[in-house]
Amino acid sequence: MIIKQISIFMENATGRLADVTALLAKAGINLRAISIADTTDFGILRMVADRPDAAVQILKDAGFTARETDVIGVEVPDHPGELARIMALFRDEGIGIEYLYASLEHKADNAVIVIKVDDIAAGMAMLEKHGFATIQSF
Amino acid sequence: MAVWNREVECASVEVRQELQLARLQETLERVYARVPFYREKLDRAGVNPDAVTSLKDIAKLPLTTKDELRQTYPYGLLACDRADLVEIHTSSGTTGTPVVGAYTEADIDMWGEVMARTLTMAGCVRGDTVQNGYGYGLFTGGLGVHYGARRIGANLIPISSGNTRRQLMIMRDFGTTLLTCTPSYSLFLAEAAIEEGIDFRTLPLKAGCFGAEPWSENMRVEIESKLNISAHDIYGLTELIGPGVASECECKNGQHFNEDYFYPEIIDPETGAVLPDGEKGELIITSLKREGTPLLRYRTRDITYLMREPCPCGRTTVRIHRLLGRTDDMMIIRGVNCFPSQIENVLMRIEGTQPHYQIVIDRGASHLDEIEIQVEVEEAVFSDVTRAMEQLRKRIHDELKSELGISAHIKLVEPRSIPRSEGKAKRIIDKRSI
Numbered sequence: 001m002i003i004k005q006i007s008i009f010m011e012n013a014t015g016r017l018a019d020v021t022a023l024l025a026k027a028g029i030n031l032r033a034i035s036i037a038d039t040t041d042f043g044i045l046r047m048v049a050d051r052p053d054a055a056v057q058i059l060k061d062a063g064f065t066a067r068e069t070d071v072i073g074v075e076v077p078d079h080p081g082e083l084a085r086i087m088a089l090f091r092d093e094g095i096g097i098e099y100l101y102a103s104l105e106h107k108a109d110n111a112v113i114v115i116k117v118d119d120i121a122a123g124m125a126m127l128e129k130h131g132f133a134t135i136q137s138f
Numbered sequence: 139m140a141v142w143n144r145e146v147e148c149a150s151v152e153v154r155q156e157l158q159l160a161r162l163q164e165t166l167e168r169v170y171a172r173v174p175f176y177r178e179k180l181d182r183a184g185v186n187p188d189a190v191t192s193l194k195d196i197a198k199l200p201l202t203t204k205d206e207l208r209q210t211y212p213y214g215l216l217a218c219d220r221a222d223l224v225e226i227h228t229s230s231g232t233t234g235t236p237v238v239g240a241y242t243e244a245d246i247d248m249w250g251e252v253m254a255r256t257l258t259m260a261g262c263v264r265g266d267t268v269q270n271g272y273g274y275g276l277f278t279g280g281l282g283v284h285y286g287a288r289r290i291g292a293n294l295i296p297i298s299s300g301n302t303r304r305q306l307m308i309m310r311d312f313g314t315t316l317l318t319c320t321p322s323y324s325l326f327l328a329e330a331a332i333e334e335g336i337d338f339r340t341l342p343l344k345a346g347c348f349g350a351e352p353w354s355e356n357m358r359v360e361i362e363s364k365l366n367i368s369a370h371d372i373y374g375l376t377e378l379i380g381p382g383v384a385s386e387c388e389c390k391n392g393q394h395f396n397e398d399y400f401y402p403e404i405i406d407p408e409t410g411a412v413l414p415d416g417e418k419g420e421l422i423i424t425s426l427k428r429e430g431t432p433l434l435r436y437r438t439r440d441i442t443y444l445m446r447e448p449c450p451c452g453r454t455t456v457r458i459h460r461l462l463g464r465t466d467d468m469m470i471i472r473g474v475n476c477f478p479s480q481i482e483n484v485l486m487r488i489e490g491t492q493p494h495y496q497i498v499i500d501r502g503a504s505h506l507d508e509i510e511i512q513v514e515v516e517e518a519v520f521s522d523v524t525r526a527m528e529q530l531r532k533r534i535h536d537e538l539k540s541e542l543g544i545s546a547h548i549k550l551v552e553p554r555s556i557p558r559s560e561g562k563a564k565r566i567i568d569k570r571s572i
Contacts, residue, residue, distance in 0.1 A: 007520070
């Protein structure tokens with residue numbers, strides 16, 4: 001299953017993260033994963049929430065440029081070498097990874113990693129072929 | 139200080155006005171007979187050249203705009219035989235079709251005269267070494283100074299613009315006494331001199347003529363102290379002749395207009411009504427002696443006012459105050475003319491919608507104009523991938539550079555972060571304090 005990530009454009013200015021998180025807190029939205037990519041002038045905040053559609057609407061209403069982005073949530077056994085194994089599979093299949101980050105989620109003994117790839121269908125198929133569980137929702 | 143042409147520059151008002159009227163009438167006859175564009179324009183306005191019997195009658199003549207100059211590109215305004223042309227200059231054309239200045243031998247001779255007056259006002263005499271840091275080429279700055287310095291009999295170094303280390307080396311080794319370049323470049327030279335271990339206080343440099351871009355009194359103070367010279371503002375337009383239209387004497391209280399060749403008026407830019415001396419408005423100039431491309435009541439878009447109080451230097455010519463702004467929103471960045479609409483077109487092409495942007499112009503540590511364009515990121519161009527956003531920024535930068543010839547810093551900002559007043563964003567923030 002494809003997971004809906006929320007992506008937000010943010011200026012590199014003190015207090016902007018506080019603004020975003022306060023908005024979501026007020027609406028009772030629970031964050032399950034969060035990551036930020038920063039450059040000199042701007043940053044891109046990426047997160048996974050329990051109600052992505054509502055979260056994006058709230059952010060847009062508040063004037064943010066925000067959109068939903070398709071990502072993969074994959075369960076990775078929580079011991080050394082597992083992430084390396086998945087990365088090697090992506091490499092061998094020639095699927096490019098744009099970025100990835102860890103979530104707060106745990107399924108049994110598995111960690112959940114959020115991955116954005118250039119070809120999401122190929123990425124999902126490849127993971128399933130090798131027996132990795134992609135998660136349906138957070 | 140010396141006056142180059144005392145007879146003309148210090149003439150009584152009556153003598154000057156008589157000369158101006160005679161030359162205005164000659165110019166009118168010339169363009170009516172030789173330039174269909176003007177003949178039709180004058181006919182439409184119902185003005186026969188004979189109807190101008192006093193200088194006041196000039197207000198009956200129709201105004202000429204830059205757009206009209208573009209429409210008549212390249213030779214549409216020529217008022218002489220092609221065979222009589224000896225030189226052609228054009229504007230850079232960055233804001234559209236270039237405007238053309240075409241010169242006969244007599245025009246070039248006049249240019250040398252007005253530039254000799256200009257350089258003399260800055261203290262230039264025979265025996266001075268003039269380092270001409272204006273660009274040589276279609277740009278009028280280089281050759282304008284060149285002809286003036288030759289007329290005076292100064293030792294001219296036609297170094298042209300750029301190559302800072304060589305500028306400093308030549309200045310030191312050849313004992314330059316007078317520098318001509320853009321005001322921002324003079325400060326750039328001052329900074330570079332420190333790195334090269336050159337102390338301006340030990341150089342014989344005494345004065346500079348600076349123009350081609352707007353500058354302020356604060357900047358004059360800075361230039362005079364850092365270069366240890368007297369800094370003079372000069373004014374001109376490619377359309378009229380280039381530099382040599384007006385310039386500052388040692389009193390630095392307005393720029394003396396070379397009225398015997400260029401007739402200034404100030405109008406209300408909205409109504410076109412001629413305004414009295416001392417009132418701010420748009421500067422209108424009529425060339426009185428040009429043969430190649432004469433201009434009738436040309437709208438410069440520059441805002442200033444006329445100063446007729448006597449000047450202690452002894453010249454009796456009217457002065458214009460240092461330019462106070464523009465009636466359009468044209469910006470001059472590093473000597474290049476550009477309009478916000480050009481930036482808007484590029485952004486629209488990339489974003490596909492009406493862009494929200496702001497232009498911030500400043501002079502940074504380098505003293506050269508720096509331009510930052512803040513662009514609000516709309517959803518249509520937003521990507522969750524950093525690389526895609528960096529590519530967007532680079533694309534805006536590159537397309538603006540190819541459109542304007544200026545390298546701007548592009549800053550992507552959040553929607554609605556650019557302040558709007560009455561729903562419309564303030565497009566330009568000019569921090570150069572001009």
